[in-house]
Amino acid sequence: MRQLLVINPNTSPNVTALLQQHVQLAAGSHVCVRSVTARFGAPYISDEASYAIAAHATLDAWAAALADAPAAPDAVLIGCFGDPGLMALRESSPVPITGLAEAAFIEAARHGRFVIVTGGERWAPILQRLAQSLGHAQALAGIHTVAPTGAQLAADPAAARKLLAKACQDAARQLGVRTVILGGAGLAGMAADIQPFVNVPIVDSVTTGAHWALRGHTPPPQRQQPGFDVPWVNLSAALTHLGLR
Numbered sequence: 001m002r003q004l005l006v007i008n009p010n011t012s013p014n015v016t017a018l019l020q021q022h023v024q025l026a027a028g029s030h031v032c033v034r035s036v037t038a039r040f041g042a043p044y045i046s047d048e049a050s051y052a053i054a055a056h057a058t059l060d061a062w063a064a065a066l067a068d069a070p071a072a073p074d075a076v077l078i079g080c081f082g083d084p085g086l087m088a089l090r091e092s093s094p095v096p097i098t099g100l101a102e103a104a105f106i107e108a109a110r111h112g113r114f115v116i117v118t119g120g121e122r123w124a125p126i127l128q129r130l131a132q133s134l135g136h137a138q139a140l141a142g143i144h145t146v147a148p149t150g151a152q153l154a155a156d157p158a159a160a161r162k163l164l165a166k167a168c169q170d171a172a173r174q175l176g177v178r179t180v181i182l183g184g185a186g187l188a189g190m191a192a193d194i195q196p197f198v199n200v201p202i203v204d205s206v207t208t209g210a211h212w213a214l215r216g217h218t219p220p221p222q223r224q225q226p227g228f229d230v231p232w233v234n235l236s237a238a239l240t241h242l243g244l245r
Contacts, residue, residue, distance in 0.1 A: 063226075190204075
């Protein structure tokens with residue numbers, strides 16, 4: 001049975017449980033999904049500082065998961081729409097790595113220009129940079145953020161669906177895009193509920209992330225074993241163990 005490790009880079013166990021439910025459903029019964037929560041950081045990633053800490057927390061959670069498991073997973077999915085630590089983890093891992101945003105960008109870009117709808121207005125510049133670094137800047141027509149954060153949206157699903165349906169409708173109509181990405185771990189499953197109200201396809205970042213992580217189309221790993229090329233000082237035991245010795 002294939003093993004998929006899902007890393008939640010924030011400290012919310014509720015988000016981890018939501019990821020576990022929706023990723024396992026998307027992956028199917030032939031895949032064993034294991035979801036882990038960041039051991040430190042913010043309960044919700046909502047600005048540049050929490051995003052920077054989340055990259056460290058992603059690496060730490062990965063190292064801790066490797067230390068606790070009898071074997072390495074077949075693939076890793078970063079369960080945050082923003083993919084904190086994506087390049088660092090990819091550089092350090094012997095198995096394929098992807099994130100919710102990268103997977104959603106690839107899927108949406110297949111149809112043409114797309115718009116992102118997500119919660120938390122400070123996410124816009126972070127996602128713009130990420131799209132640029134991953135080569136999707138030309139396909140990204142815009143980023144539409146709603147005022148509530150993903151955590152606030154997840155706390156009131158009925159109100160969230162109403163707000164997000166209007167946001168997706170407005171963004172698609174105003175920008176004339178072919179696809180809308182509904183981004184955010186806390187918004188898992190909502191795309192299907194609001195799709196009837198939007199006249200272009202909506203990409204669910206969590207479902208798409210699960211599918212993409214298991215397809216094996218991510219850049220091939222460059223390592224035979226997990227590790228880093230530098231020695232660490234004053235980091236967790238799990239990260240220190242993987243440092244250059």
